Amino acid sequence: MFLRMENIYKKYGSLYANKDVGLTLKKGEILALVGENGAGKTTIMKVLYGLVKPDSGDIFINDKKVDITNPRAAIKHGIGMVQQHFMLFDEFTVMENIVYGREPRGKLFFDVKKAKQDVINLGKKYELPLDPDRGLNGMPVGLKQRVEILKVLYQDTDIIIFDEPTAVLTPQEVTELLKTMKSLAAIGKSIILITHKLNEVMEVADRALVMREGEKVGDVLVKDTSIKELSYLMVGRHIPNRKVPKVKVGQTVFETKNLSIVKKDVAILDDVSINVKRGEIVGIAGVSGNGQSELVEAVFGLKKSTSGNVIINGVDVTNTTIHNVRDNGVALVPEDRNIHGSAAMATLTENSIMGYYHLDGFSKYGVIDYKASEEFTKELINEFDVASSSTKQLMNSLSGGNVQKLILAREINHKSPFLIVAEPTRGVDIGAMEFIHKELIQKRTNGDGVLLISSELTEILDLSDRIYVIFEGQIKGEFTRENATKEEIGFLMLGGNSIE
Amino acid sequence: MIMAMVIDIEFIAHILNSTFRLMTPILFVALGSALCNRVFIFNIGLEGMMLTGAFFAIVANYYTHSVIISLLAAMFSAGLVAWVAGIFMVKFKGAMLVVGISVNILMLGATTFLMQIIFGVKGAFVDTSLVSIPKVNVEFLRNVPFFYTLLGSLTYLDYFAVVLAVILYYYMFRTVSGFRLRSIGFNKEAANSIGINADRIQIGAITFSGILSGLGGALLSMGAVTMFIQNITSGRGFMAMAAGALGSAHPIGVVFASTFFGLAQTLSNIFDTQIISSEFMKAIPYLATIVALGIFNYTKIKRGGRINNI
């Protein structure tokens, strides 16, 4: 046995993030780590990488007990980690990011020439080529991740931890990453993969470790298990099949007319005319980076549109303030939960009333009513099952998926007639995903309109009453639930033209 | 006609010389400020640190009559103040503005008070026994008036300021240590995630900026004149911060920005003594600071950049 972790305990306040967790890993093995949001997956891996100090427990490598008190020590013992959020310097080049922390040096100076050669050689060796001089700014997520992987490999690590690496990737990028993992395992690297996507587990992993509420509840060989069994182990119940009731469609609640954003003569958003009616979930299908983010920003007032109109409930709100857009009945779950969706250093209560603190019930004469706000926060936490220890906790102490749940809870709870959700289930576990989908359908069934933007085609197909396909800022096609096919939408998403 | 030409050229040499002498104390501190900016520290306490250096240089001077020991005392005292400030800013996560302003107020009070205790005087302290930083001998240029004026009464420390800027340039952009220093300002968390101790680098940069401020202060109290005056820095530390920002925290850019402030002070002095004597002329350097920063930030915003100090 190559790596062994025994009896790891870690407590935050009264909550056990890890409770008597043990783990083993063989050379060349791919171990999947699965479990609900807040189950303690990231925590146990941060313990292994020296970012979190456990209350107790031991780590052995090759049967020798090791002391890992910081990432330096972890790297020295051959352990590297690609974290849930990229740890890269956008201002530096590929080469500078990769050799960071172990830079080759000459007598006095940073040996840039050798560093570049090292990066090129490394890319060749692992078949992950990258231009060492390229800057990171504006680089696609998939390539940034490649930089992260090479960074870890450059440190000569034998164990590589991936924390939800596929959450932000396009399907093609996911396929490529899984291939990379397999080939790394084939040359003797051991891999630990945290993911919520069980099909990925079935595809690459040799073994799966299931965690629930800080404890290890299962350790199964992938060849002996199924998605069904794994999800049962994870959430402790069977996930029911979803039913979408039929409802009557009402008035138009949201509409864009020929909306365009032109930047330096390039149309990022090109003449987009879409609408959402009450009682509808309308999906926008597309590979991420094709104008979805800009569409949301233009509607919400985060970015100025060059031409066209945005109409909410009959009111033209084009290029007005975010405040005005919200007051006219729009709620938003943004794509990036950390930048636009929440404030990391604010408490759960503060985050729960953000955007609505000026409304009755949360404040009076400009003074925030913390008691009422706290009650409201508790309701959200209960209703959406956000794993947390107190409403005064800071947002950045929540696990990734739980941050997402709280933002959704906030936006859904404000009963606005129109809701925009971007990537609502990114990084959430299958139980929570089912719950979020149920809530979205409930909102639509209540007679509100929902605009769903997602790079997960299955999610779009499952939930949407109507689907638009976006490619390079243009709407390439429109489908109803009845006539939508995976094949045709996928074809349009990749830039194919409609066959009519 | 020819006479006028000679006077004009002499006058230009005089202006350049004065600009250089007034620039170097600011340059030392501005280089320190640039280092702090690079590690995402807004060190507003530089003014107080400079004052500390100016004062303890004179104290050590008074007791030892040694230039070297005076300079070491200036660097050590200001470095110590900076180190403590750094601990408060980084380890205890004190608000940088509050810590910095506290340093300024505290050191203004402390030097004024200690001046009375140690020297028994108020306002200013001069003593014939005080030694000054040696000047570079330019007697051999006596026959070339332009260069004689241009390079006259400059200390070794003045030249060293420019050399230091070049050294810092190589340090920042060519060495591994400088590379890591710059990385901290971009993304502290990413640095920590690979096991680089970002806190230590930040405190180190603040301490070093203190040492440099100390040198700048010593140059004020032991350079052109050798004396200590209450609040002798009178805002030069703030000007240096402006120079650090104006020079985009790039050592060579900082040299040019500091020169600009040196020139502003020179002009203010000339107008003050020769043409109109008014309090308004004294305000020129400070006005120049505000205007320059305003223009700089405006163009930066226009270009789509972000202002990253504070």
Ligand SMILES: Nc1ncnc2c1ncn2[C@@H]1O[C@H](COP(=O)(O)OP(=O)(O)OP(=O)(O)O)[C@@H](O)[C@H]1O
């Ligand atoms: N710094 C912290 N302070 C307080 N509680 C914390 C802190 N870090 C984590 N926790 C709590 O520990 C629990 C486990 O968190 P962890 O991040 O390990 O979950 P996870 O399994 O990775 O979840 P996800 O799938 O959502 O990423 C969570 O309930 C979280 O709120």
Ligand SMILES: [Mg+2]
């Ligand atoms: Mg996690």
